[in-house]
Amino acid sequence: MNFLRKIQNGIFNVDRFTHKEAPSVSPKTPFMLSERYNTLGLVEAGCDEAGRGCLAGSVFAAAVIFPPGYTHAGLNDSKQLSAARRYALRADIERDALAWAVASVTAEEIDRINILQASILAMHRALDALQVRPGFVIVDGNRFRPWGDVPYATVVKGDGKYLSIAAASILAKTYRDDYMRALHSEFPYYGWDRNAGYPTREHRAALAEHGPSPYHRLTFGGVREFVPQPGDDEPQPARG
Secondary structure, three states, rough: HHHHHHHHOOOOOOOOOOOOOOOOOOOOOOOEEEEEOOOOOOEEEEEEOOHHHHHHHOOEEEEEOOOOOOOOOOOHHHOOOOOOHHHHHHHHHHHHOOOOEEEEEEEEEEHOOOHHHHHHHHHHHHHHHHHOOOOOOEHHHHHHOOEEOOOOOEEEEEHEEEEHHHHHHHHHHHHHHHHHHHHHHOHHHHHHHOOOOOHHHHHHHHHHOOOOOOOOOOOOOOHHOOOOOOOOOOOOOOOO
């Protein structure tokens, strides 16, 4: 099953399980993110999402578990990094993590359950896909829903504080960008290879001209205005 088909079916996820010592890395710097949140020695997964504010496409989430003692001087919030740096760090994350997973929730599901619940569902799916079960979960932001009986903490701006959340933000962002570029080949006039589905001027102009695609979030402002409503084609009464 190819990449785009997996995304359309809502089953795209990847995971990895390795046993290794923490790799040799650069010495700790004053700007390095913290290794973990919990102080009980529990296996900890960091979670983050990408694409909440977009008008089109799935929302993506990732979960990452690093080995004990892991450090990496280059990891940071994906929004603070160039695209080239994000992809270079994605290779480091996939190489070094004890386990990682990426999952998505489709635009159709988003319209059905709302974007907050869809973002949490995407994180749950990513956690479900891990082949190492975490004993603790840390999540970027301030909203989450319990994943089974595993304790968790929400951390505002956590992608700039904890290594595993930063790594999750990078995976979610880069895999979602790959997905939007794949969709761009099907609907090039929206400019998704440049705007990733966000409401740029170019994207809004294309919506006004072409209407929404099958990948647009029809309940979102900026899209629903262009969704035909029942009775739109019926003759309107004459006004005298």
